[in-house]
Structure formats: structure tokens, C-alpha cells
Amino acid sequence: MKIQALRHYSGIGGQAVLEGVMMRNKDQYAVSVRRENGEIATDVGEFHGLLYGSVFRQIPFLRGIFVFLDSLSLGYRSLNYASSIFTDEETHAQPSPHKASAEKTETDKNTKSKAHETLFGVATFVLSLAIALILFTALPFLIASLFSKFIRSDVLLSLLEGALRIFLFIVYIRLIAQMEDTKRLFAYHGAEHKCINCLESGHALNVANVRRASRLHRRCGSSFLLFVMLVSIVLFFFIRVRSVPYRILIRILLIPLISGISYELILLAANSDFILWRLLAKPGLMLQRLTTREPDDSMIEVGIRSVEAIFDWRSYLQDAFGIIRGEEEASDQSR
Template sequence: MKYSGVGGQAVMEGVMMKNEDRYAVAVRKPDHTIDVKVSTFKETIKNKKLRRLPFIRGVINFIESLILGMQTLMYSASFFEDDEDEKKKKEAMTQEERKAQEEKEKKQEKAMMGGTVAFSVVFALGLFFFLPYFLSGIFHKVIASDTVIALLEGLIRLAIFIGYIALISLTPDIKRVFMYHGAEHKCINCIEHGMELNVENVRKSSRQHKRCGTSFLLIVMLISIVFFLFIRVDSRILQLVLRLLLIPVIAGVSYEFIRLAGRYDNWLVNILSKPGLWMQKMTTKEPDDEMIEVGIASVEAVFDWRKWQKEENV
């Protein structure tokens, strides 16, 4: 299996696929047709040398993935937000009024996206980093070893992460997102295993992939245990500050591992990738054929898979 260079994510009733600086969002609309939008992603940092630096590129990639994820999620959601009354009002508007309304909506969307990203970051830090730290601190009364406390904190963090995924997977909307997530992985696996990209071949492809964002987040959790073992300061406030400062470093290291796992296929990499692949059994579900069609439409909008397979002799 060779690395195709294409990657993506699931959105509301759709799939986003990214190839270099171009990305496509394919959405199954309420009328069951597929809408495909191709765009160019504007990099947050233009310096090419900085973007190629190991570990630094992981932090940049993580931030940009978060931004792109929010943009595509809000775009896909827009197909299901307007009710019939709103649609009729827009149809009744003049061209100038419609343009002004669209500008207003764009500004509101940017403000909403900024607020959502900020809230998501704070929520994730609180739930997956601060909460485990404070919960593990309860055991200081009965456990004297800082090493054991740090390990306990890591185990609590893993339990909260797995429990959170398990909980949200019970909701119908998230179940469908996880099905589209499965379609995304199946499409990429189909291409990288040298098969023609069609519904039948995608259906029999694996829904697990070593470059998945789920694997990245799990690796972050595991690597954080190792990093936090070496924080040896008495001040609890300083301990929290150091944890915050180490998060970009942990993200950078985790990215390098995921990148390595995506490019190489040997027994060591496969063993180290197992936890992430197991986790994907929760975050991906088997898609139906309509979802697979959406995934295929998204891939073909930004990636010439036939040319790639021919050049790589896959």
C-alpha cells in the first residue's frame, strides 16, 4: 500500500477530501442529489521552510485541520438549515438585497466559526487535560508517588476520551457522521490498494486507515502520558502551565508518528498503529451505497486516482 496524498473527513451528510491545497466537499442534499464544491485552502502560514520542519508542521497541520473542519462542517450544515419560509424570502429578494444578505451571512458565519473554534479548544482542554489532572490529584492523599499519579492521570484521560466517543456515537446524527467517516476511509483504501474507485470496490474495502484523525487524537492521549511523567515541579499552577505549553509539542510528535504510519507498512509500525485502528471501530461505521457515492464524488473532484495508480504501479 502506498500513500496517495489524499485525505479527508466526514461532515454533515457528506465527505470532505483534500489533496495538497485543494479540497472538495460533497454533500447529499435533502432532495438526494449530490452537491460538490471545490475550493482552495488558504494556508495560515505561508513560509514553506517552516511548514516542512518536523514537529512544527504537525502543529500547523493540526490548527489548519481544525479551521478547515469547521468551515466544511458549517458549509454542509447550510443545506439543512433554511426552512421553506426562509427560501421563499430569499427568492423574493432583489439581486442587490440577496447580495447584501449573503454578505451579512458570511460575516455571521465567520464570527460563529471563530466562537465555535474557541469554545471547542477550551472545552477539549478542560475535558481531556484539566479534568483528568484534578481528578488524579484526589489520590495524592493515598498515593505518594508522583509517577503513579501521572500514570493514573493518563489512564483517566484515556477513559474520558473513550467514554466521550462512546457516548456521542449513540446519537443518530453522529452515527450518520461516523458512517460517512467510514465511506471516506473506504474510498482512500480502495485507491491505495489499486482497485478501481466504484461502489462495489469501495464497499469491500476496509473502513480503518492508519492516517485517521481518530488515531492522531489517541496518539496524543498516549504520548501525553509519557511527557507528563517528566513534569517535576511542586506548584500545581506551574504544573498546569507546563501541560498547556507541552500540548503543541505533543501534537507535533503525534503528527510525525501518524505521517510515518501512513507512509510505511512494516510490523513495528503496524503494531504501534493498532490502538488507533481499534478506536476507529467506534468512530467509523459501515456506510450505505448513497454515502459511498458521496465519498467517490468528493475524491474525484480533487484527485486523479487513475493517473496516480498508473504512475505508482499500484
């Protein structure tokens, strides 16, 4: 039986990292990563973000820009910690001095290979973000410009550019989703969503309950990206600069403003049951079927560990629901 969310905002959010999950609650964050030996490593820290405590962070449309930049900064920090877990493990792993020389050489080769593979994975992810910026900003505009000789309407050209941007994004997601590392990353993404949905539906945070929760969530960054693309279609329509380089530059410079508008829209879509906002959230939820996968129990355990490091979920459930559902069931199953 699936657990359905009841729209009780917990205040927590997060993202998937290499073999783990980052969760944030206000100024605290935790990154939990599954080590190669099966143990879970957790790093807890504070993150205040840009202009911490400033009134500017409370202004609608402007606050979304800070949230966007903070997400990039904390995301990089979390990915760096996750990659360091494997790099440190593999670099400092020393074989037994009693083993044969040939075995030692082979172990050293494997260790270096794994360390390089992890570093390459992080570099690839960062490079992918840079490529994505070019793909989803400049390329759609350039392709749409090729049709300007045949399409005289600026409205149609703007719609074509927006449609191309969404099409390229979906193709990009589908392509990287074929990589094994990305499949695991998307599964941890699903674990992150399931943990939050489990709590926001009033259920105790345990593997059995989290497993039944939905892997789709309205406040997901994937939905945010889709809002960014939809807002850009409208905003770019009003740009009338003729120079191609300047038009591309303006599109890049407008990303913070687009992020601010998109943030306000996703807040409405996530926290309102008004039918218009629910319909607006649907495309983002559909996109999450590509950016999330069903996690296994070991991934769910990592997500739970990350939540528990920075969030008193029992107090939250008592305050929000007056009851903790499903805790007795988990206790019975563990006996």
C-alpha cells in the same frame, strides 16, 4: 471479499461533515454534501494553511503543529459549508401560494424547526470540542491529584492521569455515538476511509469497490488523538510545577508540541511496515471501530464525488499500480 490496502500513499485525506465528506489533496479541497432532495452539492476551493510555502512547514515536529492548526481551520470551514446547505435550503423554501393557510403555517414551522436544529447541531459540535479540551486536559489531572496523598510516586500518578485521559475519551466517544446524527457522521467517516483505502489498494473508485474496502485507516484523526494522549503521558511526567493552576495551563500550552510529536509518530505508523510501528498503529485502528460505521451506498457516492472533485484517481492508479483494478466489474454490474 474485502479489499486490503497495499500501502501506496495517495496524498489525499479528509474528514466527515454533516451529511457529507470533505476531501483534501495538497492545496485543494472539496466538500460534498447530500441535500434533502437527494442531490449532491459540492464546493471546491483552495486552502494553503498557515505560513504557506515557509521552510518551517518542512521541519519535523514543527510541521505537525501547522498540520494540526490547519486541520482545525479547514474542518471548521467544511462544517460551516455543510451546515449552510441545509440552513439555506430550509430558510428559503417557500410553500406554494395556492396551498391552504394552515398548511403554510405548518410548513413554516417545520422549516424553522429544521434550520434551528441544524444550527443547534453545529453549535453543539463546537461546544463539544471545547468541553473535550477541558475533559481530556484538566479533569484527568485533577482526579489523579486526589490520589497524591496515597500515591507518592510521580511515575504512578502520571500513568494514572494518562489512563484516566484515555478512559474518559473512550467513554465520551461511546456516549456521543449513541446520538442519531453522530451515527450518520461516523458512517460518513467510514465512507471517507473506504474511498481512500479503495484507491490505495489499486482499485477503481466506484461504489462496488469502495463498499468492499476497509473502513479503518492508519492516517485517521482518531489514531492521531490517541497518539496525542500517549505522548502526553510521557511528556507530562517531566512537568514538576507544584501550582495546580499552572500545571493545568502548561498542559494546555503544550498541546501544540504534543501534536507535533504525535504527527511524526503517526507518519511512521502509517507509512512503515516495520513491526514496531505496525503494533503502534493497532490501538488507533481499534479506536476507529468506535469512530467509524459502515456507510450505505448513498454515503459512499458522496465520498466518491468529493474525491473526484480534487483528485485524478485514474492517473494515480496508472502511475502507482500500472493497472486499474475493478473498473470492468463495475461496468458489467451497471448494465
